[in-house]
Amino acid sequence: MTEQFAPPPSRGCSNTPVLKERGQHEVFCGLTGIIWLHRKMQDAFFLVVGSRTCAHLLQSAAGVMIFAEPRFATAILEETDLAGMADAQQELDRVVSELLERRPDIKQLFLVGSCPSEVIKLDLAKAAERMSAQFAPNVRVLSYSGSGIETTFTQGEDACLAAMVPVLPQTDARELLLVGALPDIVEEQAVGLLEAMGIGPIRVLPASRVNDEYGIGPNTLYALTQPFLTETHEALQRRGANHIAAPFPFGEEGTTAWLRAIADQFGVSDAKFAEVTDAPRARARKAVAQASEALRGKSVFFFPDSQLEIPLARFLTRECGMDAIEVGAPFIHKTVMAPDLDLLAEGPTIAEGQDVDKQLDRCRDARPDLTVCGLGLANPLEAEGLTTKWAIELVFTPVHFYEQAGDLAGLFSRPMRRRDLLKLEAAE
Amino acid sequence: MKLTVWTYEGPPHVGAMRVATGMTNLHYVLHAPQGDTYADLLFTMIERRNHRPPVTYTTFQARDLGADTAYLFKDAAMAAYERFKPEAMIVGASCTAELIQDDPGGLAETLGLPIPAIPLELPSYQRKENFGADETFYQIVKALARPMKKTARVTANLIGPTALGFRHRDDIVEVTGLLMDMGIEVNVAAPMPASPSDIAKMGQAHFNVLMYPETAETAARYMEREFGQPYTKTVPIGVGATRDFVKEVAQIANLEPVLDDSRLRMPWYSASVDSTYLTGKRVFLFGDGTHVAACARIARDEMGFEVVGMGCYNREQARMLRGLAKEYGVEALITDDYLEVEGRIEELAPEMILGTQMERHIGKRLGIPCAVISAPVHVQDFPARYSPQMGIEGANVIFDTWVHPLVMGLEEHLLTMFREDFEFHDDAGASHHGGKAKLREMGINATSETETKTPESVQANTGPVEIVWLPAAEKELKKIPFFVRGKAKRNTETFASERGVQEISVDTLYEAKAHYAR
Numbered sequence: 042m043t044e045q046f047a048p049p050p051s052r053g054c055s056n057t058p059v060l061k062e063r064g065q066h067e068v069f070c071g072l073t074g075i076i077w078l079h080r081k082m083q084d085a086f087f088l089v090v091g092s093r094t095c096a097h098l099l100q101s102a103a104g105v106m107i108f109a110e111p112r113f114a115t116a117i118l119e120e121t122d123l124a125g126m127a128d129a130q131q132e133l134d135r136v137v138s139e140l141l142e143r144r145p146d147i148k149q150l151f152l153v154g155s156c157p158s159e160v161i162k163l164d165l166a167k168a169a170e171r172m173s174a175q176f177a178p179n180v181r182v183l184s185y186s187g188s189g190i191e192t193t194f195t196q197g198e199d200a201c202l203a204a205m206v207p208v209l210p211q212t213d214a215r216e217l218l219l220v221g222a223l224p225d226i227v228e229e230q231a232v233g234l235l236e237a238m239g240i241g242p243i244r245v246l247p248a249s250r251v252n253d254e255y256g257i258g259p260n261t262l263y264a265l266t267q268p269f270l271t272e273t274h275e276a277l278q279r280r281g282a283n284h285i286a287a288p289f290p291f292g293e294e295g296t297t298a299w300l301r302a303i304a305d306q307f308g309v310s311d312a313k314f315a316e317v318t319d320a321p322r323a324r325a326r327k328a329v330a331q332a333s334e335a336l337r338g339k340s341v342f343f344f345p346d347s348q349l350e351i352p353l354a355r356f357l358t359r360e361c362g363m364d365a366i367e368v369g370a371p372f373i374h375k376t377v378m379a380p381d382l383d384l385l386a387e388g389p390t391i392a393e394g395q396d397v398d399k400q401l402d403r404c405r406d407a408r409p410d411l412t413v414c415g416l417g418l419a420n421p422l423e424a425e426g427l428t429t430k431w432a433i434e435l436v437f438t439p440v441h442f443y444e445q446a447g448d449l450a451g452l453f454s455r456p457m458r459r460r461d462l463l464k465l466e467a468a469e
Numbered sequence: 470m471k472l473t474v475w476t477y478e479g480p481p482h483v484g485a486m487r488v489a490t491g492m493t494n495l496h497y498v499l500h501a502p503q504g505d506t507y508a509d510l511l512f513t514m515i516e517r518r519n520h521r522p523p524v525t526y527t528t529f530q531a532r533d534l535g536a537d538t539a540y541l542f543k544d545a546a547m548a549a550y551e552r553f554k555p556e557a558m559i560v561g562a563s564c565t566a567e568l569i570q571d572d573p574g575g576l577a578e579t580l581g582l583p584i585p586a587i588p589l590e591l592p593s594y595q596r597k598e599n600f601g602a603d604e605t606f607y608q609i610v611k612a613l614a615r616p617m618k619k620t621a622r623v624t625a626n627l628i629g630p631t632a633l634g635f636r637h638r639d640d641i642v643e644v645t646g647l648l649m650d651m652g653i654e655v656n657v658a659a660p661m662p663a664s665p666s667d668i669a670k671m672g673q674a675h676f677n678v679l680m681y682p683e684t685a686e687t688a689a690r691y692m693e694r695e696f697g698q699p700y701t702k703t704v705p706i707g708v709g710a711t712r713d714f715v716k717e718v719a720q721i722a723n724l725e726p727v728l729d730d731s732r733l734r735m736p737w738y739s740a741s742v743d744s745t746y747l748t749g750k751r752v753f754l755f756g757d758g759t760h761v762a763a764c765a766r767i768a769r770d771e772m773g774f775e776v777v778g779m780g781c782y783n784r785e786q787a788r789m790l791r792g793l794a795k796e797y798g799v800e801a802l803i804t805d806d807y808l809e810v811e812g813r814i815e816e817l818a819p820e821m822i823l824g825t826q827m828e829r830h831i832g833k834r835l836g837i838p839c840a841v842i843s844a845p846v847h848v849q850d851f852p853a854r855y856s857p858q859m860g861i862e863g864a865n866v867i868f869d870t871w872v873h874p875l876v877m878g879l880e881e882h883l884l885t886m887f888r889e890d891f892e893f894h895d896d897a898g899a900s901h902h903g904g905k906a907k908l909r910e911m912g913i914n915a916t917s918e919t920e921t922k923t924p925e926s927v928q929a930n931t932g933p934v935e936i937v938w939l940p941a942a943e944k945e946l947k948k949i950p951f952f953v954r955g956k957a958k959r960n961t962e963t964f965a966s967e968r969g970v971q972e973i974s975v976d977t978l979y980e981a982k983a984h985y986a987r
Contacts, residue, residue, distance in 0.1 A: 068503060069507055070505075072504070101507060102507065116473075118594060123594060139472060156502045160534070190529065190565070193503060416509075416514050420514065
């Protein structure tokens with residue numbers, strides 16, 4: 042493909058001082074990730090050890106919209122469990138036995154820690170070890186924390202995947218590992234493109250079934266598909282695996298850069314790369330151009346939510362012609378974010394953490410054309426006349442890689458087109 | 470520890486949020502970890518509120534726990550006061566903060582705020598959402614309301630409505646109208662949409678209308694005791710209950726009962742011939758105790774249904790509902806275990822469910838029509854149109870809502886008549902529900918009509934005797950429209966097991982039909 046991207050900015054945001062705030066965070070906790078993880082891993086069950094609040098969050102986040110019996114549940118702590126620790130471990134054994142009896146199809150069980158279980162220091166790692174021994178080889182039991190005191194929204198997926206890394210077998214095979222729970226259709230597209238370049242074997246974390254797993258070792262090369270997988274990144278480093286650093290595969294530019302970084306590691310020629318990517322690149326460029334018409338020259342303000350904010354700001358500014366005013370992220374992992382920060386031109390405020398009332402003040406002052414925020418803020422801001430895009434959809438919708446680049450731009454342009462479309466006043 | 474798939478009620482602090490969000494000029498400072506803000510979206514998304522709930526979350530994190538979390542609370546409370554300048558504050562802890570025992574009430578007191586800061590003790594590991602709302606409202610009333618001289622004219626407070634309540638918004642309007650027709654003015658409606666200064670005036674009303682015992686019974690008892698305000702015991706949901714309510718109010722207020730029923734269409738709709746098909750429909754009710762009790766009466770006395778089971782998820786109403794169930798000759802199911810409710814519905818095989826959003830899912834899975842009568846709510850329970858449950862219009866709304874999931878009256882007759890037609894058969898579903906009609910493939914059921922085949926077919930689980938449906942009987946059963954098939958199957962099996970018959974033939978089916986004919 043002959044056309045080039047705009048040159049990288051002379052000064053990216055890598056060295057921009059970060060506005061760090063603490064105060065009220067208007068974000069989900071890491072338990073929320075269970076909503077998509079349990080659909081991705083079809084033989085897994087997620088048992089949250091927590092309070093009624095945890096159960097209520099999961100049900101509210103899922104919108105009570107799941108018809109089948111969900112593959113997640115909450116072991117709700119009661120007054121008696123809080124009295125003595127020995128009891129809680131025994132109680133957990135009882136609940137898990139009850140559960141496994143009901144659901145013999147479960148092959149992996151995740152014990153998921155919550156705020157209350159962390160505060161009372163209920164040792165779920167120990168419980169998982171004990172249960173793994175008890176139920177082996179039929180069921181593997183792992184634990185991780187999705188608590189709000191330790192994880193923000195998508196960090197729950199990170200904690201889950203990081204917990205899976207140490208139990209993968211050792212291998213010396215040179216394999217590519219794609220890391221991140223993507224919708225099947227998106228995952229297949231990525232694997233298809235890479236295989237067409239002759240790259241393989243390709244593994245995916247998480248695998249959809251426990252028996253599909255593979256080994257890991259010093260010859261493993263891995264690429265992250267989601268920017269929030271920083272713990273998993275570090276767990277893979279500890280196993281000696283090698284990280285392929287790249288911007289995240291959002292939009293045509295991100296996807297190309299991401300694929301290029303992998304292709305380089307596997308010695309793919311420029312000609313082969315062009316042969317595989319030219320057609321989908323052209324499609325993506327066309328789709329983005331159409332879908333981003335309403336976005337050109339408009340300003341955008343990101344509240345921290347899914348951790349996708351920085352790569353998406355890069356996509357919206359470089360491919361959709363928007364101006365970023367503020368890019369807030371729950372936390373910023375410099376190493377993982379560097380390639381995207383380098384491409385994001387200097388200018389916007391880069392914010393980490395949150396004091397929601399102060400951030401709302403800044404947002405109201407800036408009057409952005411589009412505000413990307415969580416569900417708790419979207420309707421109140423709309424009522425104030427601001428156009429919003431609720432961020433959770435970015436996590437629940439296929440948005441990665443070439444064929445979804447237009448859809449991704451469309452997610453942002455739809456609220457703007459809608460505001461233009463609605464004529465709710467009397468005719469003049 | 471209790472294994473829970475879905476829950477009917479949230480934690481008690483969500484009940485407190487429902488009170489705070491329903492009110493104006495009140496602020497809730499909640500000691501809570503990051504993530505508990507999920508509760509905001511219940512209000513902004515499900516109820517489509519255009520304001521954030523007036524709640525400040527302290528948002529403590531793991532790294533704060535080693536140090537001092539108390540100052541986080543104090544800072545948050547101070548900042549919230551300065552930013553929002555509420556007339557009063559409620560302060561409390563969510564489940565996690567309860568464990569770290571920072572005592573928000575005591576901390577708030579040390580701040581010396583110029584407004585009342587009302588401490589809430591809501592035991593998260595014992596109680597649930599409705600308790601949280603009831604207790605919060607009671608504490609607010611106790612802190613702010615004082616005995617006062619009663620108003621010159623007869624006035625009443627409406628108590629119980631909250632944010633995220635099932636049709637509370639419209640019930641307030643309807644009940645206000647009922648009282649107005651009797652010349653009674655509403656003094657304060659609370660918690661929704663009152664402010665703390667409105668609460669302070671509650672003592673001047675002559676009596677209280679307890680709209681929802683779930684959220685205001687403790688406050689009602691308190692005001693009866695402290696302010697000498699009697700409260701109404703009848704919840705005006707349904708025609709009969711509305712008439713009883715008017716009588717009760719007249720008695721309390723010493724006025725003539727007046728009810729303008731010129732807009733009441735429900736009794737005629739129920740009596741008109743098109744509704745004949747509703748007769749004896751077997752319904753199962755589940756929800757909060759108050760709505761279930763009111764709807765059981767409507768189901769039996771005003772719709773002509775047969776109540777085959779009822780239950781509630783809030784233990785606070787268990788005793789009342791058990792008593793009521795006895796009157797209806799059924800056993801009450803008191804549980805907050807969704808799977809247990811599903812099991813009971815499967816076992817009873819009702820023709821219709823009157824339940825919550827959770828039962829709507831059960832109905833969808835089992836193919837049983839369901840109308841929603843109670844919280845827990847979802848976005849569709851906040852319709853744009855005026856849609857109360859209480860009073861005259863509430864009765865009209867309930868008739869329409871309950872009939873809607875069913876196949877229409879005349880349609881039901883025609884389905885019975887043309888049940889073998891490939892385009893117009895029972896599997897096609899109700900014609901007004903959308904969805905693509907399934908054409909039935911004709912001629913594939915060319916099995917023999919005789920009963921000589923080996924009885925390999927359906928086994929019914931009716932106690933110790935194993936009952937088998939012979940193929941011809943099974944085929945005959947399939948000819949019965951789906952909305953009565955469950956009943957026919959059940960009756961036949963009961964009939965057979967009572968007589969020790971182990972194989973159900975076509976004759977058994979029709980003998981049972983004759984036996985149960987009414």
